[in-house]
Amino acid sequence: MTTLPQISLAKLAADATRHEERERLRLACEEYGFFYLEHGIPKQQIAKAIQASRRFFALPQSTKERYGHAAQDVYPTAARGYSPLYGEVLHPDAGPDPKELFDLGIENEDDRRPFAGCTRLPDDALAPGFARNLLALQSTVVNEVVPQLGMALADLLDMEEGWYRRHFNPPTVLQRVIRYPSTGGTAGKHTDNGFFTLLLQEELPTRSLQVWFGGCWVPVPSLPGSLVVNLGDMLQALSDDRFKSTPHQVVHTGPAERISLPFFIYPDVDARLTSRQGKQTFSVEEVMLRNFELIWETGDGAGRARELQ
Template structure:
């Protein structure tokens, strides 16, 4: 693999090119489980603003960042929102804590008391200028311009009935992360993602930090200008009856500067009950809670324990 397939969201949703681009999308999902999404409609400036605001947040003194850690959050599970320090998360049990810093957020709805919902306690603008504002603005753009269009195309390709994605993802459950990989030593251990799909917005750096398990070896994935990286999750693999691949991946950042990464993990509404065409059934909540429990107890993310 010299490069991932490129899928155009604009072509995927245009009447004249939809059929051909969906064939390309199907190939990418069956063969790779990863692809670049181009012509996605997210302004480059909006991504840059979120990255810079995130960089300012991570530059704050440790004592200030820790005020916004899990203990200060009021959602359930508390570990899905707020700040997590270096080596505070284990994605593969054989490796231990990942040397990365994280801030987690989701869709903000103070009245929603269900698991994975509610509101995030952020630093205010005086401490972290533009941090909350830029991240939520980016979230709104992703949810309006990318998630429904891509999700509907994926649902059609796994033979779900018309309107299936809208019914189960209105709204979706979103795990939005801000990750800082320190220069030269930042890593994220090998794992799979547990959700439907993941969108990765990142800096365009020359170092190929992201690595994908493909045909028996770890293959670096270079940054591609004006693109997102999309990977499929375990939930979509199950709903496709294993036609689509939830591909293992990891990060090994050896660059001379820190790397900021902005992934969006897309899950169904937490109350959704899902069944594959061949009858594989589960609830969104049970899958999501099980994956969080595995991470929080140091047992790895997704199918991490299967990866040697």
């Protein structure tokens, strides 16, 4: 693999190109589980979110920890807020990762279900533009990217008409901002356990993201105007293993820190889903809670990390 397949969101939506582009998407899902998606998100909107995130992470440690898991009024508490360096374990053999992060989601104070509610975010005086720019980017991603890609993937799964709208109205979104320190930031090898993940990353010369393909780790550089998409374990299960949830890791050795903006997309947390052939059935809530237990409580890693040696 010299480069990942490139899929156009605009072509997925256009009548004249939809069929051909969805066939290219199907091949990408079956052969790689990773692909670039030409997205159309304003470049300046991404840049503002990255700049505001960098300012937040530059705050004193004691200030950032005021917005940690213990300060969040959600369940599980690890679903929102700040986590310091060495706070998260994505692979048990690697141990805690040298990265720091902040998690948020779709903000709804009346929603008390797991992975929902409101995030305690720093105000504009403390972290200028942090909440505002991250939530603006979330709105663009959730409203303009997720539905078009999600419906295309549901069609490829050959689900019944209206399946996507029924189970992703709204989706469950775990939005994350990650800071990898220079010359040593990592994220242990793992798979994502959701439906799919959208990754916006800085256009840096270092190739920190790596995908397991063909028996080796292959670097995935940033591509201007595109985000990286990887399929999750839920989508692999719903495809009866036709589509790949591909292992990946981050090894950042560049001279500058790296800001990464992933969006983990899940169905509605109340959904109970069955694959087209009926071989796989699962509760979204149960799968998500189990994954958080393995990461944050037992240290056994994310997704299928325990299968990756």
